[in-house]
Amino acid sequence: MHALIQAIILGILTGGVYALMASGQTLIFGIMKVVNLAQGAFVVLGAYLTYTLFVQFGMDPFASVLITTPLMFLVGVGLQWALIRPLHSDDVAQLSLLVTFALALGVEGILSFAYSTTLTNIQPKYANFSWTVVGYQVNLVRFCAFALSLVVLAVLYLVLKRTKFGRAVRATVQNPMSAQLLGVNAQRVSALGFGLGAATAASAGSVFGMLNAFNPGSHYDLISRLLTVVVLGGLGSIGGSVVAALVMGVASSVVSAMASPIWSDFTFFIVLLLVLLLRPRGLFGARTRGAL
Protein backbone atom coordinates (compact mmCIF):
# COMPACT_ATOMS: atom_id res chain seq x y z
CA MET A 1 0.00 0.00 0.00
CA HIS A 2 2.85 2.35 0.83
CA ALA A 3 4.42 1.73 -2.58
CA LEU A 4 1.08 2.36 -4.30
CA ILE A 5 0.52 5.72 -2.57
CA GLN A 6 4.11 6.71 -3.23
CA ALA A 7 3.58 5.89 -6.92
CA ILE A 8 0.37 7.94 -7.00
CA ILE A 9 2.18 10.95 -5.51
CA LEU A 10 4.93 10.61 -8.09
CA GLY A 11 2.36 10.20 -10.87
CA ILE A 12 0.45 13.34 -9.90
CA LEU A 13 3.64 15.41 -9.76
CA THR A 14 4.75 14.09 -13.18
CA GLY A 15 1.28 14.41 -14.66
CA GLY A 16 1.21 18.11 -13.78
CA VAL A 17 4.17 18.73 -16.07
CA TYR A 18 2.55 16.77 -18.89
CA ALA A 19 -0.59 18.85 -18.32
CA LEU A 20 1.41 21.98 -18.96
CA MET A 21 2.89 20.60 -22.19
CA ALA A 22 -0.48 19.31 -23.38
CA SER A 23 -2.36 22.54 -22.58
CA GLY A 24 -0.34 24.32 -25.25
CA GLN A 25 -0.96 21.51 -27.71
CA THR A 26 -4.69 21.69 -27.00
CA LEU A 27 -4.78 25.45 -27.30
CA ILE A 28 -3.15 25.34 -30.73
CA PHE A 29 -5.49 22.61 -31.92
CA GLY A 30 -8.53 24.43 -30.55
CA ILE A 31 -7.77 27.70 -32.33
CA MET A 32 -6.34 26.50 -35.62
CA LYS A 33 -7.27 22.82 -35.91
CA VAL A 34 -3.53 22.28 -36.22
CA VAL A 35 -2.10 19.10 -34.69
CA ASN A 36 1.24 20.53 -33.70
CA LEU A 37 3.72 17.68 -34.05
CA ALA A 38 6.48 20.10 -33.07
CA GLN A 39 5.17 20.57 -29.52
CA GLY A 40 7.57 17.90 -28.21
CA ALA A 41 10.43 19.59 -30.06
CA PHE A 42 9.45 22.92 -28.45
CA VAL A 43 9.67 21.23 -25.04
CA VAL A 44 13.14 19.87 -25.86
CA LEU A 45 14.20 23.26 -27.23
CA GLY A 46 13.01 24.83 -23.96
CA ALA A 47 15.06 22.25 -22.05
CA TYR A 48 18.22 23.06 -24.06
CA LEU A 49 17.71 26.81 -23.62
CA THR A 50 17.43 26.25 -19.87
CA TYR A 51 20.49 23.97 -19.96
CA THR A 52 22.52 26.71 -21.70
CA LEU A 53 21.40 29.40 -19.27
CA PHE A 54 22.27 27.06 -16.38
CA VAL A 55 25.66 25.87 -17.64
CA GLN A 56 26.88 29.07 -19.31
CA PHE A 57 25.42 31.70 -17.00
CA GLY A 58 24.68 29.78 -13.81
CA MET A 59 21.01 30.73 -13.93
CA ASP A 60 18.67 28.66 -11.78
CA PRO A 61 16.51 26.44 -14.06
CA PHE A 62 13.27 27.59 -12.46
CA ALA A 63 14.26 31.25 -12.82
CA SER A 64 15.19 30.66 -16.45
CA VAL A 65 11.49 30.17 -17.20
CA LEU A 66 11.21 33.95 -17.05
CA ILE A 67 13.48 34.10 -20.11
CA THR A 68 12.63 30.94 -22.05
CA THR A 69 8.85 31.38 -21.88
CA PRO A 70 8.60 34.87 -23.44
CA LEU A 71 11.38 33.97 -25.88
CA MET A 72 9.54 30.88 -27.10
CA PHE A 73 6.32 32.90 -27.24
CA LEU A 74 7.97 35.17 -29.79
CA VAL A 75 9.44 32.19 -31.65
CA GLY A 76 5.98 30.59 -31.77
CA VAL A 77 4.37 33.76 -33.13
CA GLY A 78 7.07 33.97 -35.80
CA LEU A 79 6.74 30.31 -36.77
CA GLN A 80 2.97 30.58 -37.10
CA TRP A 81 3.35 33.64 -39.28
CA ALA A 82 6.00 32.02 -41.46
CA LEU A 83 4.81 28.40 -41.70
CA ILE A 84 1.16 27.97 -40.68
CA ARG A 85 -0.43 31.19 -41.89
CA PRO A 86 0.39 30.59 -45.58
CA LEU A 87 -1.46 27.24 -45.55
CA HIS A 88 -4.85 27.30 -47.22
CA SER A 89 -7.57 27.09 -44.60
CA ASP A 90 -9.32 24.14 -46.31
CA ASP A 91 -6.19 22.00 -46.10
CA VAL A 92 -4.70 23.27 -42.87
CA ALA A 93 -5.48 20.14 -40.83
CA GLN A 94 -3.61 17.83 -43.21
CA LEU A 95 -0.82 20.15 -44.38
CA SER A 96 -0.04 21.33 -40.87
CA LEU A 97 0.84 17.74 -39.92
CA LEU A 98 3.57 17.76 -42.53
CA VAL A 99 4.70 21.30 -41.76
CA THR A 100 4.91 20.82 -37.99
CA PHE A 101 6.63 17.44 -38.40
CA ALA A 102 9.17 19.11 -40.68
CA LEU A 103 9.54 21.83 -38.05
CA ALA A 104 10.18 19.19 -35.37
CA LEU A 105 12.86 17.57 -37.56
CA GLY A 106 14.39 20.97 -38.20
CA VAL A 107 14.58 21.77 -34.47
CA GLU A 108 16.05 18.32 -33.83
CA GLY A 109 18.67 18.84 -36.53
CA ILE A 110 19.71 22.27 -35.23
CA LEU A 111 19.92 21.00 -31.64
CA SER A 112 21.93 17.94 -32.76
CA PHE A 113 24.35 20.25 -34.51
CA ALA A 114 24.61 22.64 -31.58
CA TYR A 115 24.66 20.20 -28.65
CA SER A 116 25.42 16.73 -30.13
CA THR A 117 23.07 13.80 -29.62
CA THR A 118 24.48 12.68 -26.27
CA LEU A 119 21.96 12.42 -23.46
CA THR A 120 22.23 15.21 -20.92
CA ASN A 121 20.21 16.68 -18.08
CA ILE A 122 20.06 19.73 -15.87
CA GLN A 123 21.35 19.08 -12.38
CA PRO A 124 21.04 21.99 -9.96
CA LYS A 125 22.49 21.48 -6.46
CA TYR A 126 19.10 20.70 -5.00
CA ALA A 127 18.27 18.09 -7.68
CA ASN A 128 18.27 15.16 -5.26
CA PHE A 129 16.76 16.91 -2.24
CA SER A 130 13.59 15.28 -0.92
CA TRP A 131 11.20 15.77 1.96
CA THR A 132 9.64 12.98 3.91
CA VAL A 133 5.99 13.79 4.50
CA VAL A 134 4.11 11.30 6.71
CA GLY A 135 6.42 8.58 5.52
CA TYR A 136 6.33 9.44 1.81
CA GLN A 137 9.18 10.89 -0.23
CA VAL A 138 8.51 14.12 -2.11
CA ASN A 139 11.32 15.23 -4.37
CA LEU A 140 11.90 19.00 -4.28
CA VAL A 141 12.40 19.40 -8.02
CA ARG A 142 9.30 17.37 -8.86
CA PHE A 143 7.25 19.33 -6.34
CA CYS A 144 8.47 22.68 -7.66
CA ALA A 145 7.93 21.49 -11.25
CA PHE A 146 4.35 20.60 -10.35
CA ALA A 147 3.85 23.94 -8.61
CA LEU A 148 5.29 25.81 -11.59
CA SER A 149 2.95 23.92 -13.91
CA LEU A 150 -0.02 24.89 -11.73
CA VAL A 151 1.04 28.54 -11.75
CA VAL A 152 1.48 28.63 -15.55
CA LEU A 153 -1.83 26.82 -16.08
CA ALA A 154 -3.54 29.27 -13.72
CA VAL A 155 -2.10 32.20 -15.67
CA LEU A 156 -3.26 30.59 -18.92
CA TYR A 157 -6.73 30.07 -17.43
CA LEU A 158 -6.94 33.69 -16.30
CA VAL A 159 -5.77 34.96 -19.69
CA LEU A 160 -8.44 32.88 -21.45
CA LYS A 161 -11.22 33.71 -18.99
CA ARG A 162 -10.59 37.28 -17.96
CA THR A 163 -9.01 39.12 -20.87
CA LYS A 164 -10.35 40.45 -24.13
CA PHE A 165 -7.73 38.40 -25.96
CA GLY A 166 -8.87 35.29 -24.07
CA ARG A 167 -12.48 35.89 -25.07
CA ALA A 168 -11.35 36.30 -28.67
CA VAL A 169 -9.48 32.98 -28.44
CA ARG A 170 -12.45 31.13 -26.98
CA ALA A 171 -14.80 32.72 -29.50
CA THR A 172 -12.55 31.68 -32.38
CA VAL A 173 -12.38 28.13 -31.04
CA GLN A 174 -16.14 27.86 -30.62
CA ASN A 175 -17.39 29.61 -33.76
CA PRO A 176 -14.72 31.02 -36.10
CA MET A 177 -17.10 32.64 -38.59
CA SER A 178 -19.15 34.31 -35.90
CA ALA A 179 -15.97 35.59 -34.23
CA GLN A 180 -14.86 37.08 -37.53
CA LEU A 181 -18.24 38.75 -38.01
CA LEU A 182 -17.81 40.42 -34.62
CA GLY A 183 -14.43 41.83 -35.60
CA VAL A 184 -12.02 39.22 -34.20
CA ASN A 185 -8.87 39.04 -36.30
CA ALA A 186 -8.48 35.27 -36.68
CA GLN A 187 -4.92 35.54 -38.01
CA ARG A 188 -3.80 37.56 -35.02
CA VAL A 189 -5.50 35.21 -32.59
CA SER A 190 -3.89 32.23 -34.33
CA ALA A 191 -0.41 33.75 -34.18
CA LEU A 192 -0.71 34.69 -30.50
CA GLY A 193 -2.30 31.31 -29.71
CA PHE A 194 0.56 29.45 -31.37
CA GLY A 195 2.94 31.65 -29.40
CA LEU A 196 1.16 30.79 -26.15
CA GLY A 197 1.34 27.08 -27.03
CA ALA A 198 5.08 27.32 -27.65
CA ALA A 199 5.50 29.34 -24.44
CA THR A 200 3.84 26.65 -22.32
CA ALA A 201 6.11 24.07 -23.99
CA ALA A 202 9.15 26.16 -23.09
CA SER A 203 8.19 26.49 -19.44
CA ALA A 204 7.49 22.75 -19.31
CA GLY A 205 10.83 22.13 -21.04
CA SER A 206 12.73 23.87 -18.26
CA VAL A 207 11.43 21.39 -15.69
CA PHE A 208 11.47 18.45 -18.10
CA GLY A 209 15.22 18.91 -18.39
CA MET A 210 15.60 18.55 -14.63
CA LEU A 211 13.38 15.50 -14.36
CA ASN A 212 14.67 13.54 -17.36
CA ALA A 213 17.82 12.89 -19.33
CA PHE A 214 17.21 14.25 -22.81
CA ASN A 215 18.75 14.64 -26.23
CA PRO A 216 17.51 16.29 -29.45
CA GLY A 217 15.59 13.12 -30.38
CA SER A 218 13.59 13.09 -27.13
CA HIS A 219 10.71 14.85 -28.87
CA TYR A 220 9.56 11.61 -30.55
CA ASP A 221 8.73 10.01 -27.23
CA LEU A 222 7.27 13.26 -25.90
CA ILE A 223 4.96 13.94 -28.82
CA SER A 224 3.49 10.44 -28.71
CA ARG A 225 2.70 10.92 -25.02
CA LEU A 226 1.33 14.40 -25.60
CA LEU A 227 -0.93 13.29 -28.42
CA THR A 228 -2.20 10.52 -26.18
CA VAL A 229 -3.01 13.01 -23.43
CA VAL A 230 -4.69 15.47 -25.81
CA VAL A 231 -6.83 12.83 -27.50
CA LEU A 232 -7.69 11.24 -24.17
CA GLY A 233 -8.76 14.60 -22.74
CA GLY A 234 -10.97 15.36 -25.72
CA LEU A 235 -9.47 17.43 -28.53
CA GLY A 236 -9.69 21.12 -27.80
CA SER A 237 -10.47 20.90 -24.09
CA ILE A 238 -7.69 22.28 -21.86
CA GLY A 239 -9.48 21.12 -18.71
CA GLY A 240 -9.80 17.66 -20.24
CA SER A 241 -6.08 17.63 -21.09
CA VAL A 242 -5.13 18.50 -17.53
CA VAL A 243 -7.26 15.69 -16.12
CA ALA A 244 -5.99 13.25 -18.78
CA ALA A 245 -2.38 14.19 -18.04
CA LEU A 246 -2.89 13.52 -14.33
CA VAL A 247 -4.66 10.21 -15.07
CA MET A 248 -1.89 9.13 -17.40
CA GLY A 249 0.84 10.26 -15.02
CA VAL A 250 -0.65 8.27 -12.17
CA ALA A 251 -1.42 5.20 -14.30
CA SER A 252 2.09 5.14 -15.72
CA SER A 253 3.71 5.61 -12.34
CA VAL A 254 1.57 2.97 -10.65
CA VAL A 255 2.27 0.42 -13.39
CA SER A 256 5.96 1.20 -13.15
CA ALA A 257 6.00 0.70 -9.38
CA MET A 258 3.62 -2.25 -9.10
CA ALA A 259 4.48 -4.17 -12.29
CA SER A 260 7.54 -3.11 -14.22
CA PRO A 261 9.00 0.14 -15.63
CA ILE A 262 9.05 -1.66 -19.00
CA TRP A 263 5.23 -1.68 -19.02
CA SER A 264 5.05 1.94 -17.92
CA ASP A 265 5.60 3.28 -21.44
CA PHE A 266 2.85 1.05 -22.80
CA THR A 267 0.40 2.29 -20.20
CA PHE A 268 -0.26 5.50 -22.14
CA PHE A 269 -1.32 3.62 -25.24
CA ILE A 270 -3.27 0.86 -23.52
CA VAL A 271 -5.31 3.42 -21.56
CA LEU A 272 -5.80 5.46 -24.75
CA LEU A 273 -7.02 2.40 -26.64
CA LEU A 274 -9.46 1.48 -23.89
CA VAL A 275 -10.87 4.98 -23.55
CA LEU A 276 -11.27 5.44 -27.28
CA LEU A 277 -13.06 2.12 -27.53
CA LEU A 278 -15.45 3.11 -24.76
CA ARG A 279 -15.59 6.90 -25.32
CA PRO A 280 -14.41 7.77 -28.86
CA ARG A 281 -14.46 11.51 -28.13
CA GLY A 282 -12.05 11.05 -25.24
CA LEU A 283 -12.79 11.56 -21.57
CA PHE A 284 -14.19 15.08 -21.89
CA GLY A 285 -14.69 15.52 -25.62
CA ALA A 286 -18.47 15.66 -25.68
CA ARG A 287 -19.09 17.47 -22.44
CA THR A 288 -16.60 20.29 -22.67
CA ARG A 289 -16.28 20.68 -26.41
CA GLY A 290 -16.06 24.33 -27.16
CA ALA A 291 -15.39 25.19 -23.54
CA LEU A 292 -11.68 25.91 -23.97
Add this chain to the structure above:
Amino acid sequence: MAANTDAEILLTLTDVTAGYGAGLILKGVDLSVNRGESVCLIGPNGAGKSTVLKTISGLLRPKSGTVVFAGTDISAMTSRQRLGRGIVHVPQDRSLFPGMTVWENVMMGGFILSDPNLVRRRMEEVADAFPIVAKRRSSAAGSLSGGEQKQVELARSLMLDPALILLDEPSIGLDPKSRTSVFASIAGLAKTGRSVLLVEQNARSGLAVAHRAAVLEAGVVALTGSGESLLNDPEVARLYLGAGASAHAPRS
Protein backbone atom coordinates in the same frame (compact mmCIF):
# COMPACT_ATOMS: atom_id res chain seq x y z
CA MET B 1 -45.84 48.05 -43.02
CA ALA B 2 -46.01 51.14 -45.16
CA ALA B 3 -43.05 51.86 -47.38
CA ASN B 4 -40.71 54.72 -46.60
CA THR B 5 -40.75 57.30 -49.32
CA ASP B 6 -38.27 60.11 -50.00
CA ALA B 7 -35.90 58.51 -47.54
CA GLU B 8 -32.13 58.79 -47.54
CA ILE B 9 -30.45 55.82 -49.16
CA LEU B 10 -28.13 53.99 -46.73
CA LEU B 11 -27.00 51.03 -48.81
CA THR B 12 -26.82 50.50 -52.54
CA LEU B 13 -25.68 47.42 -54.42
CA THR B 14 -25.07 48.11 -58.07
CA ASP B 15 -24.66 45.27 -60.58
CA VAL B 16 -22.93 43.11 -57.96
CA THR B 17 -21.57 39.73 -58.99
CA ALA B 18 -20.11 37.36 -56.41
CA GLY B 19 -19.51 33.67 -55.81
CA TYR B 20 -17.10 31.02 -54.64
CA GLY B 21 -14.19 29.94 -56.80
CA ALA B 22 -14.92 30.38 -60.48
CA GLY B 23 -18.71 30.05 -60.08
CA LEU B 24 -21.02 33.04 -59.81
CA ILE B 25 -23.97 33.00 -57.45
CA LEU B 26 -24.88 36.68 -57.71
CA LYS B 27 -25.12 37.67 -61.36
CA GLY B 28 -25.74 41.40 -61.21
CA VAL B 29 -27.69 42.31 -58.10
CA ASP B 30 -29.16 45.80 -57.79
CA LEU B 31 -30.61 46.55 -54.38
CA SER B 32 -30.97 49.48 -52.04
CA VAL B 33 -31.93 50.00 -48.40
CA ASN B 34 -32.97 53.36 -47.00
CA ARG B 35 -32.20 54.65 -43.53
CA GLY B 36 -34.68 53.30 -41.03
CA GLU B 37 -36.13 50.90 -43.55
CA SER B 38 -36.70 47.17 -43.27
CA VAL B 39 -36.20 45.23 -46.47
CA CYS B 40 -37.00 41.54 -46.80
CA LEU B 41 -35.24 39.42 -49.38
CA ILE B 42 -37.13 36.32 -50.43
CA GLY B 43 -36.53 33.73 -53.09
CA PRO B 44 -36.01 30.03 -53.70
CA ASN B 45 -33.18 28.01 -52.19
CA GLY B 46 -29.91 28.67 -54.01
CA ALA B 47 -31.02 32.03 -55.36
CA GLY B 48 -28.16 33.72 -53.52
CA LYS B 49 -29.97 35.43 -50.63
CA SER B 50 -27.34 34.59 -48.01
CA THR B 51 -24.61 35.46 -50.49
CA VAL B 52 -26.05 38.96 -50.80
CA LEU B 53 -25.70 39.41 -47.03
CA LYS B 54 -22.16 38.00 -47.04
CA THR B 55 -21.20 40.40 -49.83
CA ILE B 56 -22.52 43.31 -47.80
CA SER B 57 -20.86 42.30 -44.52
CA GLY B 58 -17.53 41.54 -46.19
CA LEU B 59 -17.39 37.78 -45.67
CA LEU B 60 -17.33 37.66 -49.46
CA ARG B 61 -15.90 40.29 -51.82
CA PRO B 62 -17.82 41.15 -54.96
CA LYS B 63 -16.14 40.10 -58.21
CA SER B 64 -17.62 43.15 -59.90
CA GLY B 65 -20.09 45.90 -59.13
CA THR B 66 -20.13 48.18 -56.10
CA VAL B 67 -21.43 48.15 -52.55
CA VAL B 68 -21.93 51.71 -51.32
CA PHE B 69 -22.78 52.31 -47.66
CA ALA B 70 -23.57 55.78 -46.31
CA GLY B 71 -22.04 57.33 -49.39
CA THR B 72 -18.77 55.35 -49.29
CA ASP B 73 -17.77 52.51 -51.57
CA ILE B 74 -17.06 49.67 -49.14
CA SER B 75 -16.60 46.92 -51.77
CA ALA B 76 -12.92 46.40 -50.95
CA MET B 77 -13.21 46.79 -47.17
CA THR B 78 -12.68 43.94 -44.69
CA SER B 79 -15.58 42.68 -42.61
CA ARG B 80 -14.06 44.36 -39.56
CA GLN B 81 -13.92 47.72 -41.33
CA ARG B 82 -17.54 47.34 -42.38
CA LEU B 83 -18.45 46.42 -38.82
CA GLY B 84 -16.80 49.61 -37.65
CA ARG B 85 -18.97 51.55 -40.08
CA GLY B 86 -22.13 50.11 -38.56
CA ILE B 87 -22.98 46.97 -40.55
CA VAL B 88 -23.74 43.98 -38.35
CA HIS B 89 -24.42 40.52 -39.77
CA VAL B 90 -26.34 37.87 -37.85
CA PRO B 91 -25.72 34.65 -39.81
CA GLN B 92 -28.17 31.87 -40.45
CA ASP B 93 -26.50 29.20 -38.33
CA ARG B 94 -26.51 29.53 -34.61
CA SER B 95 -23.83 32.09 -34.07
CA LEU B 96 -23.46 32.22 -30.30
CA PHE B 97 -20.38 30.83 -28.60
CA PRO B 98 -21.90 27.86 -26.78
CA GLY B 99 -19.27 27.50 -24.06
CA MET B 100 -19.34 31.18 -23.13
CA THR B 101 -21.97 32.75 -20.91
CA VAL B 102 -24.82 34.83 -22.30
CA TRP B 103 -23.17 37.92 -20.82
CA GLU B 104 -19.82 37.11 -22.45
CA ASN B 105 -21.58 36.52 -25.76
CA VAL B 106 -23.24 39.92 -25.61
CA MET B 107 -19.94 41.49 -24.58
CA MET B 108 -18.35 39.98 -27.71
CA GLY B 109 -20.81 42.07 -29.72
CA GLY B 110 -18.78 45.11 -28.67
CA PHE B 111 -15.43 43.47 -29.37
CA ILE B 112 -14.18 46.26 -31.63
CA LEU B 113 -15.06 48.97 -29.09
CA SER B 114 -12.04 50.18 -27.18
CA ASP B 115 -13.87 52.08 -24.43
CA PRO B 116 -14.84 49.66 -21.62
CA ASN B 117 -17.30 52.18 -20.18
CA LEU B 118 -19.11 52.34 -23.50
CA VAL B 119 -19.22 48.54 -23.66
CA ARG B 120 -20.67 48.40 -20.15
CA ARG B 121 -23.27 51.05 -20.92
CA ARG B 122 -24.33 49.33 -24.13
CA MET B 123 -24.62 46.01 -22.32
CA GLU B 124 -26.97 47.57 -19.79
CA GLU B 125 -29.06 49.08 -22.58
CA VAL B 126 -29.18 45.78 -24.42
CA ALA B 127 -30.10 43.91 -21.24
CA ASP B 128 -32.98 46.37 -20.73
CA ALA B 129 -34.22 45.79 -24.29
CA PHE B 130 -33.83 42.00 -24.16
CA PRO B 131 -34.77 40.64 -20.70
CA ILE B 132 -33.34 37.20 -21.56
CA VAL B 133 -29.84 38.71 -21.37
CA ALA B 134 -30.20 39.72 -17.73
CA LYS B 135 -32.26 36.68 -16.79
CA ARG B 136 -29.78 34.14 -18.15
CA ARG B 137 -26.60 36.19 -17.99
CA SER B 138 -24.52 33.51 -16.27
CA SER B 139 -25.88 30.56 -18.26
CA ALA B 140 -23.78 28.94 -20.97
CA ALA B 141 -25.24 30.13 -24.26
CA GLY B 142 -25.30 26.55 -25.50
CA SER B 143 -27.81 25.66 -22.78
CA LEU B 144 -30.46 28.09 -24.10
CA SER B 145 -33.33 27.04 -26.33
CA GLY B 146 -33.19 27.94 -30.03
CA GLY B 147 -35.56 30.87 -29.56
CA GLU B 148 -33.63 32.19 -26.57
CA GLN B 149 -30.37 31.92 -28.49
CA LYS B 150 -31.83 33.92 -31.36
CA GLN B 151 -32.96 36.63 -28.92
CA VAL B 152 -29.42 36.81 -27.52
CA GLU B 153 -28.03 37.01 -31.06
CA LEU B 154 -30.35 39.96 -31.78
CA ALA B 155 -29.35 41.57 -28.49
CA ARG B 156 -25.67 41.11 -29.33
CA SER B 157 -26.16 42.69 -32.74
CA LEU B 158 -27.11 45.98 -31.03
CA MET B 159 -23.86 46.35 -29.10
CA LEU B 160 -22.33 48.50 -31.82
CA ASP B 161 -25.48 50.59 -32.21
CA PRO B 162 -25.44 49.64 -35.90
CA ALA B 163 -27.04 51.57 -38.73
CA LEU B 164 -27.74 48.36 -40.68
CA ILE B 165 -28.50 44.88 -39.37
CA LEU B 166 -28.31 41.93 -41.75
CA LEU B 167 -30.46 39.04 -40.56
CA ASP B 168 -30.12 35.68 -42.29
CA GLU B 169 -33.07 33.35 -41.75
CA PRO B 170 -33.67 34.36 -38.13
CA SER B 171 -36.68 32.06 -37.76
CA ILE B 172 -35.11 28.90 -39.14
CA GLY B 173 -35.47 25.90 -36.87
CA LEU B 174 -37.64 27.73 -34.32
CA ASP B 175 -40.95 26.60 -32.90
CA PRO B 176 -44.00 28.80 -33.74
CA LYS B 177 -43.98 30.59 -30.40
CA SER B 178 -40.28 31.46 -30.63
CA ARG B 179 -40.76 32.50 -34.24
CA THR B 180 -43.48 34.97 -33.27
CA SER B 181 -41.26 36.34 -30.54
CA VAL B 182 -38.29 36.75 -32.90
CA PHE B 183 -40.37 38.57 -35.52
CA ALA B 184 -41.73 40.86 -32.80
CA SER B 185 -38.13 41.67 -31.88
CA ILE B 186 -37.28 42.35 -35.52
CA ALA B 187 -40.25 44.68 -35.83
CA GLY B 188 -38.94 46.36 -32.67
CA LEU B 189 -35.50 46.83 -34.25
CA ALA B 190 -37.07 48.54 -37.23
CA LYS B 191 -38.91 50.95 -34.93
CA THR B 192 -35.62 52.13 -33.39
CA GLY B 193 -34.67 53.76 -36.68
CA ARG B 194 -32.15 51.14 -37.72
CA SER B 195 -32.20 49.65 -41.17
CA VAL B 196 -32.77 45.92 -41.42
CA LEU B 197 -32.07 43.68 -44.39
CA LEU B 198 -33.78 40.41 -43.71
CA VAL B 199 -33.45 37.13 -45.58
CA GLU B 200 -36.33 34.85 -44.73
CA GLN B 201 -37.67 31.53 -46.00
CA ASN B 202 -40.79 32.14 -43.98
CA ALA B 203 -41.80 34.73 -46.57
CA ARG B 204 -45.19 35.60 -45.11
CA SER B 205 -43.74 36.64 -41.73
CA GLY B 206 -40.75 38.33 -43.33
CA LEU B 207 -42.86 40.42 -45.70
CA ALA B 208 -45.21 41.39 -42.90
CA VAL B 209 -42.44 43.10 -40.90
CA ALA B 210 -40.79 44.71 -43.95
CA HIS B 211 -41.36 48.14 -45.45
CA ARG B 212 -40.09 46.87 -48.76
CA ALA B 213 -39.17 43.55 -50.26
CA ALA B 214 -37.24 42.07 -53.15
CA VAL B 215 -37.49 38.70 -54.81
CA LEU B 216 -34.14 37.18 -55.72
CA GLU B 217 -34.12 34.53 -58.44
CA ALA B 218 -31.02 32.87 -59.89
CA GLY B 219 -28.71 35.58 -58.64
CA VAL B 220 -30.64 38.64 -59.79
CA VAL B 221 -33.40 40.77 -58.26
CA ALA B 222 -36.48 39.78 -60.22
CA LEU B 223 -39.10 41.88 -58.44
CA THR B 224 -39.28 44.64 -55.85
CA GLY B 225 -42.13 46.34 -54.10
CA SER B 226 -43.57 47.11 -50.71
CA GLY B 227 -43.87 44.19 -48.33
CA GLU B 228 -47.62 44.54 -48.50
CA SER B 229 -47.75 44.61 -52.30
CA LEU B 230 -45.67 41.47 -52.59
CA LEU B 231 -47.86 39.76 -50.03
CA ASN B 232 -50.79 40.60 -52.28
CA ASP B 233 -49.02 39.62 -55.51
CA PRO B 234 -50.66 36.40 -56.77
CA GLU B 235 -47.46 35.16 -58.40
CA VAL B 236 -45.40 35.73 -55.25
CA ALA B 237 -48.15 34.15 -53.21
CA ARG B 238 -48.16 31.10 -55.47
CA LEU B 239 -44.39 30.70 -55.48
CA TYR B 240 -43.34 31.71 -51.98
CA LEU B 241 -46.35 31.87 -49.72
CA GLY B 242 -47.75 28.44 -50.51
CA ALA B 243 -50.33 27.51 -53.17
CA GLY B 244 -53.78 28.86 -52.47
CA ALA B 245 -52.47 31.12 -49.75
CA SER B 246 -54.51 34.10 -48.79
CA ALA B 247 -53.47 37.17 -50.68
CA HIS B 248 -54.13 39.32 -47.65
CA ALA B 249 -51.40 40.25 -45.30
CA PRO B 250 -51.73 38.32 -42.08
CA ARG B 251 -50.45 39.85 -38.99
CA SER B 252 -49.33 39.37 -35.60
